[in-house]
Amino acid sequence: MKFKVIVGSLVWLALITLAHIQLNVGWDRLASSARVMFGTERPRLIVGFLPVT
Amino acid sequence: MTEHSDTGSVFSSRKFTDFATVSEALAAKEIGASFILAPLAMNLVDKGLPVKVVYLGHRDGTAIVVRKNGDIHDFRDLAGKTVAIPMRYSNQNILLHKMMKERGMPYDSMNIIELPPPEHPTALAEGSIDAYIVGEPFCAKAELDGSGRILAFTKDIWPEFISCVLVVRQDLIDERRDLVQELVDGIARSGKWLDEDPAHRLDAAEVAGKNYYFQSPELLAYVLSRPLDRVKYTHLAPLKDDFDEIMELAVEIGVLPRRVEFGQYADTSFVRTDGQEPWALDRLPTGPAAEAVR
Numbered sequence: 001m002k003f004k005v006i007v008g009s010l011v012w013l014a015l016i017t018l019a020h021i022q023l024n025v026g027w028d029r030l031a032s033s034a035r036v037m038f039g040t041e042r043p044r045l046i047v048g049f050l051p052v053t
Numbered sequence: 054m055t056e057h058s059d060t061g062s063v064f065s066s067r068k069f070t071d072f073a074t075v076s077e078a079l080a081a082k083e084i085g086a087s088f089i090l091a092p093l094a095m096n097l098v099d100k101g102l103p104v105k106v107v108y109l110g111h112r113d114g115t116a117i118v119v120r121k122n123g124d125i126h127d128f129r130d131l132a133g134k135t136v137a138i139p140m141r142y143s144n145q146n147i148l149l150h151k152m153m154k155e156r157g158m159p160y161d162s163m164n165i166i167e168l169p170p171p172e173h174p175t176a177l178a179e180g181s182i183d184a185y186i187v188g189e190p191f192c193a194k195a196e197l198d199g200s201g202r203i204l205a206f207t208k209d210i211w212p213e214f215i216s217c218v219l220v221v222r223q224d225l226i227d228e229r230r231d232l233v234q235e236l237v238d239g240i241a242r243s244g245k246w247l248d249e250d251p252a253h254r255l256d257a258a259e260v261a262g263k264n265y266y267f268q269s270p271e272l273l274a275y276v277l278s279r280p281l282d283r284v285k286y287t288h289l290a291p292l293k294d295d296f297d298e299i300m301e302l303a304v305e306i307g308v309l310p311r312r313v314e315f316g317q318y319a320d321t322s323f324v325r326t327d328g329q330e331p332w333a334l335d336r337l338p339t340g341p342a343a344e345a346v347r
Contacts, residue, residue, distance in 0.1 A: 044063040045232050048075045048087030051266040052170040052188040
């Protein structure tokens with residue numbers, strides 16, 4: 001019973017994490033953040049503009 | 054804007070065609086920073102978007118444009134006419150109301166309509182509007198096309214006019230302060246370079262025209278040199294007095310529903326005072342026009 005509760009909790013945690021990434025974060029953004037964290041990519045800042053002064 | 058800075062940080066720009074979409078991109082965290090209209094920044098903060106004004110994009114660089122052979126020769130002649138503005142939440146809108154107030158004209162003296170900036174010159178040429186007020190290069194465009202004439206530059210009617218400001222998301226300010234500082238330093242350094250030598254402006258027109266604005270370099274060269282103070286890139290610190298004046302007028306004419314305190318929408322901690330600048334101007338890239346005057 002204890003084993004089932006632990007496995008069930010871990011599966012629930014994994015699913016809710018995946019859903020959060022899918023709905024709120026975005027896989028590209030997560031991958032980019034990971035690359036920055038591990039030093040394989042420089043931090044990137046995107047600046048929006050209109051072609052008007 | 055360069056892809057890589059001196060320290061290797063990557064900055065990239067994303068072009069938009071209207072301010073509403075920029076606002077959505079900021080809210081969705083698709084972009085971390087943007088140049089947007091000053092009253093729009095105030096309004097976004099009032100609505101709860103966590104952004105801060107950290108610097109200005111430029112000073113002046115806006116004009117009121119009328120039909121070249123039309124009968125409008127004074128601001129009062131705009132009474133009863135249709136005048137385009139870039140957006141309700143623009144300082145251009147506030148300036149029109151400021152001028153009406155100063156001249157004792159009722160606020161409904163003219164029919165003010167919103168149009169995306171690139172559509173202003175065409176609408177004037179087609180006759181669907183009688184005048185417009187917008188940032189460059191869309192004032193110069195009508196001049197060069199032969200359809201428009203400058204009624205007034207903002208530098209002559211509201212000196213040091215503020216149009217676009219640089220806003221940055223609060224999470225970026227909190228988590229990547231170094232990156233924001235680098236961005237502000239880069240803008241300050243570029244502005245100083247642009248304003249220190251007219252030849253630099255011609256070089257910038259060439260690069261910006263081809264790579265960013267997708268406008269003819271000749272048009273941008275005209276904007277940056279006829280006259281030279283048509284648009285300025287120094288004195289870009291966001292000053293409380295300037296913004297308080299905009300805020301007062303915006304609330305008075307109903308553009309903003311309530312006053313927002315300067316500290317709520319602005320963060321001046323990235324502004325360097327004289328002598329604090331860590332950059333050396335001779336490290337900036339040079340182009341043919343800059344080389345020619347050396």
